[in-house]
Amino acid sequence: MLILFNKPYDVLSQFTDRGTQTGGTPTARPTLSAFIAVPGVYPAGRLDRDSEGLLLLTDDGRLQARIADPKFKMPKTYLVQVEGDVQAAALERLRRGVELNDGLTRPALVERIDPPALWPRDPPVRFRKSVPDCWLRLTIHEGRNRQVRRMTAAVGHPTLRLVRWSIGEWTLDGIEPGTWREATG
The missing domain is CATH 3.30.70.580 (Pseudouridine synthase I, catalytic domain, N-terminal subdomain)
Incomplete structure (x- = not known):
């Protein structure tokens, strides 16, 4: 099952x-x-x-x-709302792999996306007029502790909301x- x-x-x-x-x-x-x-x-x-x-x-x-x-490298795809306006250089760092305190991550597949049609979060993500945010679709093939959050923070864009959308074919x-x-x- x-x-x-x-x-x-x-x-x-x-x-x-x-x-x-x-x-x-x-x-x-x-x-x-x-x-x-x-x-x-x-x-x-x-x-x-x-x-x-x-x-x-x-x-x-x-x-x-x-x-x-x-070791089975099952892809996990996340929809990630991050703080700031992510530019090409930060995306490229995520694609190459990011150095974290526990070593270099495997390269990620990542792209900016329009805000997805998701359910409202309870409690809502704190909105700040003076700080922009944007959404990413990010796929990794490993699963370190809080990896996606640590990766986005390492490239200067802390995670505000993290939704795992898929694991492999599911x-x-x-x-x-x-x-x-x-x-x-």
Whole structure:
């Protein structure tokens, strides 16, 4: 079984929250269990709490490894709203690979796009009249921790909103936030 889930902003990519606040008080952050009541499925990879979009869940350990393991180079495409007006030089740096504190990233496929027709984010991204923003479609073939955010920041354009649109052949097309469907075929 393979589930395609549109993970909302501020939801953890796990079924339980073992986090605690300062002082040892347990947190009560939203998890996958509020949206998916299918026994035996687990996320294939992660999507940060402050990111939205496609999260794949499966009950097949081999498929889970193939999706999550960078050695299989499964492409992951993101729609990224960034601060500033991204110019050709920054795009070229992303295409060549960006030096991060954990090494050089693999080259990314990236292009500027018109603002996509997405659902509103709750809470909305902070709008500042004095600071422009723009959207990118960025595809990577690895999955380091907070990689896309770190890449855009490294080229001078911090990420404001991050939506994973696809993983390999699977996309969010037709899946509303907080809902899921089983993959066919």
